[in-house]
Ligand code: HEC
């Protein structure tokens with residue numbers, strides 16, 4: 256908030272409080288010239304208005320809320336930019352990166368600022384940390400059979416992963432399905448853990464410049480033919496003759512990085528499972544402009560123990576029960 260708006264808010268808030276206080280005080284006195292409990296002299300449909308003062312209990316309650324509001328405004332942030340005498344804040348605001356966040360937590364601790372979110376995180380770590388630690392000692396394959404571990408894993412998944420991979424983990428356009436055996440980076444425990452810890456950045460270049468308009472059409476035809484789709488045979492042949500430029504990542508047979516033990520995350524183009532859609536238009540778009548999916552790294556966000564548990568959960572999703 257700029258200082259103009261800060262002052263604006265402060266003036267409005269205090270003026271409002273002063274007004275209400277004045278109104279309350281004014282109401283405590285009898286200015287009407289009519290005795291208490293006597294008629295004010297008007298009558299509506301047989302109902303007469305008497306001059307009754309505010310009930311005492313109500314007046315005291317009003318004073319109490321008033322005192323509370325002053326105390327609250329002094330202690331907690333809320334009056335413009337004023338941060339409050341308690342130094343309380345709900346979270347570290349204005350933070351845009353993990354580094355900034357870590358620094359902000361340290362700074363807050365040092366200055367004795369009472370950041371509620373950090374406190375709650377710390378308390379949760381103290382309480383649940385040992386549970387995660389104990390699970391982290393166990394092998395992923397064992398955890399994948401442990402229903403308690405999977406239940407916790409599922410909750411971690413719902414909180415951190417579902418927004419991209421879906422609550423049923425079946426993914427969506429651009430977000431891989433985690434319940435099938437079609438992997439970009441491999442589905443054994445070590446590979447999954449590596450994906451979760453350090454994230455993945457896919458880099459499929461665009462080929463428009465290299466292939467030209469006709470070339471993109473032909474290559475698309477060939478790619479579609481790999482999964483048995485009916486395409487123009489001549490186009491597909493022409494595409495095939497240039498597929499060597501794709502082989503470094505997708506393999507000469509188009510079966511993808513995992514099949515060839517490569518680290519690029521290039522999908523299998525022969526299985527009719529599409530990360531970005533399998534319509535001619537979608538595939539053409541992939542070939543023309545390239546694709547660059549990003550899976551965030553979780554090591555610093557969740558810590559290794561939780562990632563270990565999540566690895567077991569993700570691994571379990573694609574195993575036949
Ligand atoms: C911001 C969106 C986003 C979030 C949140 C996210 N992911 Fe991902 N994830 C992706 C994308 C995009 C990819 C595919 C990267 C690529 O295109 O190569 C991916 C890839 C993966 C893969 C590799 C799949 C394969 O076929 O090899 C796994 C496993 C995975 N995510 C698990 C998780 C888990 C577990 C979480 C929660 C801790 C999570 N993801 C959170 C976007 C996300």
Ligand code: HEC
Pocket residue numbers: 457458459460462474478498500501502503504505519520521522524528529530531532538541542546547548549
């Ligand atoms: C540098 C490695 C690399 C090269 C070379 C490469 N690709 Fe890819 N390709 C990828 C990666 C990685 C992805 C996945 C992108 C993502 O997950 O965001 C991908 C995705 C695709 C997709 C989308 C698949 C889907 O499931 O939606 C198609 C189609 C494709 N590539 C075709 C090609 C063709 C055709 C060529 C050659 C002209 C080629 N690629 C060359 C790495 C490569």
